Amino acid sequence: MRDRPVILGALALLLVILSAPFWRGALAQTHGASPVIPAAKGAHCVRPVAWMRKNHMKLLMRLRYEAVHEGIRHKEESLPGCMNCHVSRLADGKYPSVTSRKFFCNACHDYVGVRIDCFSCHSNRPDVPYQAAEAMSRTLPVAREGRAATVVTARAARASSALSQGQERRWSSPLWRSQ
């Protein structure tokens, strides 16, 4: 029984050692080691923030398929749309580098050790000049021809019925089919 203080002391020490990662994290939070997420410009995200934190990759996958294969493009719901809202110039007037933690996607991805290669092809900047150029360029009257409302509604109904059954869209590309 004389060993009791020694045993209790050793147990306490063990507890401290085991919980070190927790304390380190808790202390580090006050020192800025947790992700510092750059503020977005818009009033709200295209989906609730909590949903986006968990599911943004699924949304991006669907939007990418719709844009590339089906030609369904959205201004806000798109990777350039994300960049428009989430990427701003830094204090020095430059846009953050893709590898920097000041870049919106990297703030969390770097923290959790997820590596993405989106930006080896995609632009990581807002497309403000494009919007200005598009506004000036000529519109095409024939582009609106031959797009009956029935086609639009059938496509939309198909998409919404597939989703209401709680399924993610099955992609029609052979690569996706094999999974």
Next chain:
Amino acid sequence: MRKSPGENSTAGKPRRGRGEVGEGRNLGQPAERGRAEAGIDEGRRWLVGAAAVSALVLAPGVSLIAYAEAAGRRAAGASSKTRWGLLIDTTKCKASCSVCVAACSSYNGWKNEGRPTDPQWIRKVQVSDPKTGFSRSVPVMCQHCGNAPCVEVCPTGASFKRADGIVLVDRHICIGCRFCMMACPYKARSFISENLTNQKPWAPRGKGTVEGCTLCVPRIDAGKIPACVEACSREGGGAMTFGNLKDPQSAIRRALAEYPAAQLRADLMLDPGVRYRGL
């Protein structure tokens, strides 16, 4: 494709369901709530119920207001009622002019500095008949074939044809094997072998993938004409006509009905979407 306001109302209603379902499935979690409630005694159950009801009533209401606007702007997408095509009047195309190439290059953000591996989405080609001396300068780009050999040979499905006839590379699934470059008789595709930076936001392109003329697909989806056609009509000879080959009333179909127009390598029977008048 940007829609007219009339189409908006028809497409908006069914599409709006997507946001609601997504939120309900991932945020409301009715199944989990049910499991949690099972262990709570009757006396306090009303509290949980009230919280659940208020969450169900308030949360989707707030998000509905916020997201309804975005959901209403769903675009229609590519339709098989359209087949986009180009008619190039070679009698109006001067050998000295290359504004179409410059416009494509600046819009899509590629640069050809004369190296053999440099991209060439569109290029000016001098065609001549050595026996007669007849010579013409023509722009050659992806011919957006009806029976595209690049689509046939692609092992991953990255090379594909959209419903409206535009042949594209889905560079998310392109493995850079370059079979399509071998298969294309028009040499319309090129391979990116170096790291790129500062791509245009509307024209992503990167190392290890094959690329080619997209007929300026983001512009077409926004209801605009390709950059080369616009530049040709504004600064060039007005030699290019863009339009829907399936619409008998379109300018391109009326011109094709009136004058003979050649297909490049018609012997291959690829049904190209690009036709050349005066060859």
